[in-house]
Amino acid sequence: MKIAYTVEDVKSQVRQWKKEGLTVGLVPTMGYLHEGHESLIKRAVAENDRVVVSVFLNPTQFAPNEDLASYPRDFEADTKLCEGAGAALVFHPEPSEMYAEDACTFVDMTAVTKELCGKSRPIHFRGVCTVVNKLMNISMADRAYFGQKDAQQLAVIRRMVRDLNMNVEVVGCPIIREADGLAKSSRNTYLSEEERKAGLVLSQAVKLGQKLVAEGEKSAAAVTGAMSELISAEPLAKIDYVSMVSWDSIEPVETIEAPVLVAMAVYIGKTRLIDNFIYEG
């Protein structure tokens, strides 16, 4: 497995692969990889001749009040996980390699980004769209892999690729959970033992929501209300949002008809966790 630190090193390697007729899968990550990322890499390895994993803690998708500085890092462990999962190349650029001093171009959207995390993180998706657009161009990927845990991000990236006619297939992959249900996240490392237990309210709320919908509940407010009540019973939990939106246009819905995304963001102490489920109808 190769490690590349510059755009040009990635491009020259990928150009070589393309000349040989090989397909390329991309798994964009911010590092501190866990079994969720691993499942994306393994899926990419199964479906492509070569897999590029980017490990880049992208500053432009964090607001000043967010956790960029404290975000966990362990590049050595990341490279081991990538190698074990069968990646061919890890791209680990400095921010200055990704953003020239006079960089001024951005990719953004006027819809899909407005609800859920877009509400509480208003500049987030501009940063995500721009960096993922760049990583797709750098890796010349045929397919790119994203976890459904960041469901809105998956919808945003799918829309960007469709709207800009990009030559890459976006593959969404299932949420990977701990044995007790907590969705895998690099941010789980922030949790104290007590918070770790409290964090279970997210997956419990997901289960409750799935049960209500499966039983025929048609009111979005009834579903999200019951989920919110469950979460609010946990003293360490503070709800950012529990919402039902259309999948995958991410517009508010009142009644469950077409496919919907039920998503939540919840602070456990100072740590913001997300979880969700998609109901295909």
Add this chain to the structure above:
Amino acid sequence: MKIAYTVEDVKSQVRQWKKEGLTVGLVPTMGYLHEGHESLIKRAVAENDRVVVSVFLNPTQFAPNEDLASYPRDFEADTKLCEGAGAALVFHPEPSEMYAEDACTFVDMTAVTKELCGKSRPIHFRGVCTVVNKLMNISMADRAYFGQKDAQQLAVIRRMVRDLNMNVEVVGCPIIREADGLAKSSRNTYLSEEERKAGLVLSQAVKLGQKLVAEGEKSAAAVTGAMSELISAEPLAKIDYVSMVSWDSIEPVETIEAPVLVAMAVYIGKTRLIDNFIYEG
């Protein structure tokens, strides 16, 4: 020469060419082609195995008060010119083929677009960036050709391609002029005989500016002032701007040091014409 009306038709043709190892040049146009466009196509034909010309009057780069509805069209003449110049494919989509009803993604920039035409046409470059980004993805072009007549557009596209790490080379080509100096433009067709003569003040101002700079004038205000004076002497001319900016970051300059762009937009009657020169220093 083929004519394609859908994104998928272009992509499947280009995929075939790429499989055969052929290079692709793109010439994006809004139609009503003249010798300026022809020179771009011929340059592209000389430098690539296959050339795609897009003929698409892009609505998103026109403001409501601008000339989208009256912009001249002649697709039959356009296809003849493309064929004669050696293009392999003309892409002529309907707006609905380029923009889905729920399209919401755009590409824009926080610099380069602020001066010159960006000042008087505030949404223009968002539309240009987005459609050119799409056309580059659709055509999978190795090189894309733009006239220096739209110098700011050339700078904007270069910056976009650099910032987003796109896999296409942007080639700038010289301004093509009528025998008497008027820069070729599809909008010249709007001019009455009298206005056609008055329009010569633009190229005369270019010549004057070039002379002053060549003679050693270092003050931007002195150069643009003299040019403005020449233009203002023509009763049918109304200046939108005559400006000197850095090339190619398009920031205002007071003193001529590094490469500069001296650019103007002038209304002749109701028709807005542009012209410019670049001084490399």
